[in-house]
Amino acid sequence: MFEHVDAYPGDPILSLNENFQKDPRAEKFNLSIGIYFDDDGCLPVMKAVREAETAMASDLGPKPYLPMAGYAPYREAVQSLVFGEQCAPRTEGRIATVQTLGGSGALKIGADFLKRYFPQAQVWVSDPTWENHRFIFERAGFTVNTYPYYDDATGGLKFDAMLAAIDALEKRSIVVLHACCHNPTGVDLDRAQWEQLSEVLQKRELLPFVDMAYQGFGSGLDDDAFAVRELARRNVPMLVANSFSKNFSLYGERCGGLSVLCESAVEADRVLGQLTGAVRSNYSNPPTHGAKIVTKILTTPALNQMWRDELASMCGRIADMRAAIHERLSRHVNGESLSRYIKQRGMFTYTGLGAEQVDRLREQYGVYILRSGRMCVAGLNARNVDPVAEAIAKVLV
DSSP: OOTTOOOOOOOHHHHHHHHHHHOOOSSOEEOOSOOOOOTTSOOOOOHHHHHHHHHHHTSOOOOOOOOTTOOHHHHHHHHHHHHOTTOHHHHTTOEEEEEEEHHHHHHHHHHHHHHHHOTTOOEEEEESOOHHHHHHHHHTTOOEEEEEOEETTTTEEOHHHHHHHHHTSOTTOEEEEESSSOTTTOOOOOHHHHHHHHHHHHHTTOEEEEEESOTTSSSOHHHHTHHHHHHHHTTOOEEEEEEOTTTTTOGGGOEEEEEEEOSSHHHHHHHHHHHHHHHHHHTSSOOSHHHHHHHHHHHSHHHHHHHHHHHHHHHHHHHHHHHHHHHHHHTTOOSGGGGHHHHSOTTEEEOOOOHHHHHHHHHHHOEEOOTTOEEEGGGOOTTTHHHHHHHHHHHHO
């Protein structure tokens, strides 16, 4: 019956992570998967999460199904954090938000919704982008194209080419954008560039789909949401996928949200209904536990401040590791290209290494990064930054 089914090649990131686990060497370094590790190389349990979950454990009760749209207080908290408490479309009821299974679930629900109501549209993603962007939208039935983004020569942004390409798209084309901490390159637009891009998106009547998986890991919770809030200020219809996997260290709880900014409250109500329909056809309704943890933290002032402080500390540690590997590499290698380690932002850096150099890193020195050259800087710590820098310097020679 199933002999015609071809083999799944696997996800390149998860497959590499599995190979790392099988590597018998005592000295090996996993800088592949996008997870924040602390300076001890451990997945942290945030203090605010521990306190919220402990309080919840003392008040156990029934666990009924959530509504298809999700836990209502959670959805309110998502809107407040993503768009800002005083965002006009939010106060006017023009944003439809559903709870999703992480950021990937938000992208999937959004893709299904868009394919139903914009069936002729095509999707445009940055070159490069997170591999799952293409996979999700193609599986939803879209043709996926790319717009210029990363400059291999400088380790920076091809902004003029990006803007020109987007300015030439057909009306109602779907443009996938990274709000901050671009995955995989770590290269972001600055505020002035976001303003220019927002103007083009509005003028050309394009439909932005903003993926915000790393809010708080760039330059702060509010700054990292600038792209979303600028589009909202201009009343540009858009979709926003957000995730709490990284900034709450709740990877396995699959906490995310999908929000759609509409032109009226009536329109938002209809959109919300269709989003819940997409949820129903995918997984019926979302889980409770992680959503209640996030909600308790975001709606309890003391826990909220505790979480914000710890998140800022995590962001600061990543910046310190960027500076550390830049300094270590500077001892061995000269060149302006090293500046990418400190100019790029967030959990990832495009190292500029080629696939063969990446293979040498892994095979000879036990340093695991993606063959694209993407390194998860959040996997560096005070103990491994020296051997990692030495290994990179050796493959660069």
